[in-house]
Amino acid sequence: MVVLDVITQLSGVKKWLHREDFDFEQFVETNVPEESAPNSLQASPAQHFLVGFKDRNLEDEYLENLVVLSKGKFLSGYAVSLGLFILGPLVDMLQAWPLNRIDDPNVHSVIAKEAVPTFCALLVLLFGLVACAVAYETESLRRQRRVILQITGVVYLSYVVIMSIEFAMLGNQWFFLYGKEGWILKLIFFDLPPLASLLFMSLPTFLVGEIMFLAILSFSVIIPTVLGYWQSIADVARQEVLPETLTYFSEFWKQVCTDEDRPDIVKHCRVDYVYKMVLPYVLVNALMIAVVIVSALSEATNRRLFIWKKITRAQHEKVERCKKMVEVEKEKRDDFIYSMFPRPVAKELIKHGEENGKDNDHNMTIKDVALVHNLGRSMACMHKDVTILFTDIVGFTPMANACQPYEVMHFLHNLFSAFDELIEMDMHLWKVETVGDAFMVASGLGIMSGKAGREPEALVELIQSHSQTFSMDSFSSEKKLYRIKTVKCSEKNCNEFSAARAAVLFGKAAIAEARLHSMPNGKPCAIRVGAHTGDVCSGVIGTRMPRFCLFGDAVNTASRMESTSSASRLHITEATYGLVCDDPGFTFEDRGEMDVKGKGKMQTYMLM
Structure with a gap:
């Protein structure tokens, strides 16, 4: 040897x-x-x-x-x-x-x-x-x-x-x-x-x-x-x-x-x-x-x-590598869900998905998260004094008819990505959804989009409502009890004024950002913006590809403000104006009373 x-x-x-x-x-x-x-x-x-x-x-x-x-x-x-x-x-x-x-x-x-x-x-x-x-x-x-x-x-x-x-x-x-x-x-x-x-x-x-x-x-x-x-x-x-x-x-x-x-x-x-x-x-x-x-x-x-x-x-x-890969994939999945839903909603989705995955004896997937029955009803929340804001692109329909679809998609992606970056700058803002060229933002939901920050406080209320049922030969009415959460933001600077101000600042910045973009037909981009402050109800709708949606008269009113606005102008209701009128950073033009479809006469204001 x-x-x-x-x-x-x-x-x-x-x-x-x-x-x-x-x-x-x-x-x-x-x-x-x-x-x-x-x-x-x-x-x-x-x-x-x-x-x-x-x-x-x-x-x-x-x-x-x-x-x-x-x-x-x-x-x-x-x-x-x-x-x-x-x-x-x-x-x-x-x-x-x-x-x-x-x-x-x-x-x-x-x-x-x-x-x-x-x-x-x-x-x-x-x-x-x-x-x-x-x-x-x-x-x-x-x-x-x-x-x-x-x-x-x-x-x-x-x-x-x-x-x-x-x-x-x-x-x-x-x-x-x-x-x-x-x-x-x-x-x-x-x-x-x-x-x-x-x-x-x-x-x-x-x-x-x-x-x-x-x-x-x-x-x-x-x-x-x-x-x-x-x-x-x-x-x-x-x-x-x-x-x-x-x-x-x-x-x-x-x-x-x-x-x-x-x-x-x-x-x-x-x-x-x-x-x-x-x-x-x-x-x-x-x-x-x-x-x-x-x-x-x-x-x-x-x-x-x-x-x-x-x-x-x-x-x-090998097991440790697999665990790390699972953890990485889980983090990616969670980040993806957190980007789609507010944090409390996302946590509830993940919790339901993990329980469903354990029952089926396999790892949780996005599909498991989607298969959550009655989640919309259990996650319904009432939000007080939320400012809803809509944007819409001027001349979008003629431009979309004249240009190739992929050109329109590319243009919208660049514009809305810029809007997303503006939303990330303020904790009060939450991107609700985009439909075509419409961009919907809510401010003051009391739900943080980031991972930091405390959870919002919630008060559970039992709300009684009538439910009407129609059939071919009968009509019935019955009372039902709904378990609803009323969300209250726990942050010190989270109030009606801060939320409304954040929405107006976003609308002003979005108008400026849109001017920097050109539509596929070569014309400069201009957007109409409308906002309103009121009460809304949030919830998750559907079990396949569930969506976080807002419902209430405030959403409809904000949409009416956008449709009656002008190019590169922010149109707000009196409710929103009352919250931000004393801010020295804003100057508003009184448009007087105007006839709003479905709402009648309303006092509105336009940001100068």
Whole structure:
């Protein structure tokens, strides 16, 4: 792993190994249902043999993630290795002391030669523990935690090399303590236990395999070959050496196994010797191979969990993106509704639409908002002293007959968009509707068009009225009760004078704005404007493409003022004049009493 890791990090090698750019977002979109589990993943990032994912950026991320999540395993693994390494020599000393072998010169020689390698091995394991702990706590290495894997590989490989050197330094002196075949005991009880911690440290398979391969090569091939272990077993098996020459047997068994009169017993002794010498070697190597296999299985699980974590994160991000998109669409929808209806009305529409959407178990749409039954009756409101204003384009009908429809549409769009901007400048104004070339504005409804500001106050009244029903052969009259809201503006500057003044200012500005536009036939644009102040009732009409409408005598009167006005003049009734006549910014011309269709004689005024 150490050498291979360095090689794979070379720019050329890494570029050659990088065979794909795995896209988890696309993977989530096309392959993985939300209810799938890590073990059910069929498609996943492709992997090279031994060196990980073909997406090398993903491999780097996996190793960094592995090191971060395995902090406790790494540190505890080093601690366990240190404990097992110290425990072995300690137990050896405890068993040597009661046998009075501690004062033996041969024992002293063995201890002296063991001291330096043992101390070096202890320092290596201690260095690994300290280096990993420091690497985890160092801020500058937070993005390079992969170095901990390299440190771990160097530490355990160095440990195996040091233990191998120790065997070479001891030579035949080791036989004095445990016999020529006793090296396997040292291997099992002293040298290999520190490597057992590799089982739970979650190291990459190739790193564990590299350490175990070096251990097998050193302890099972090189050392026993150099010490003549395999040669002695081969000599016994070929009957070139009698078992009595080997220290493995006690005096009793030496006599039994050298009885020339019993060749069958001698044969069994040789087989037993070979079996008992080879079996520990087989078991030790099997255990080291098992550690590699367990590591491979653990790594496979870790990689599946890592992939599933990435997929889960991609799914979460997808959900978050969808939520944001829904929120954006909801804001656009709300803004659209708020642009069509006053804020309280729009809120009621949205509320009804959301409830309808929940009942149908799907997201709310504009269609859901439209499907609101009896909404007009429930949202009916009475408004006191509202100034209604109409504008109309002079010579519109002849111009529309002479010009192309799209030219007329373009002209009206530009003109009415300019009027919309004028309305946005004053909180008292509300654009009610446009019909052909007519533009209707209400001022003083007590309903704010913007998102800011407080909600208007409302007083609910029960109004009794007669309802008449006609049929082919009968006529009936009955009393009905209507629940009506009377709206009162809660803003300090929202009063009859302010509303009327805002309407007159708009009419004056609209006349000036119209002069800046030319009709499609090339003639300058001029508008007639009429206004009146009175009581109106507002409500939402219809369930499909519902419209916010105003009804009342004030609306009809304002329309009559517009139709009897002159080009580029604002015509108002006495009710409106009484509210704004004291404003020094306005000068009015008294038109006297005039006959208004459907209204009779009315005193009117024209803005100068």
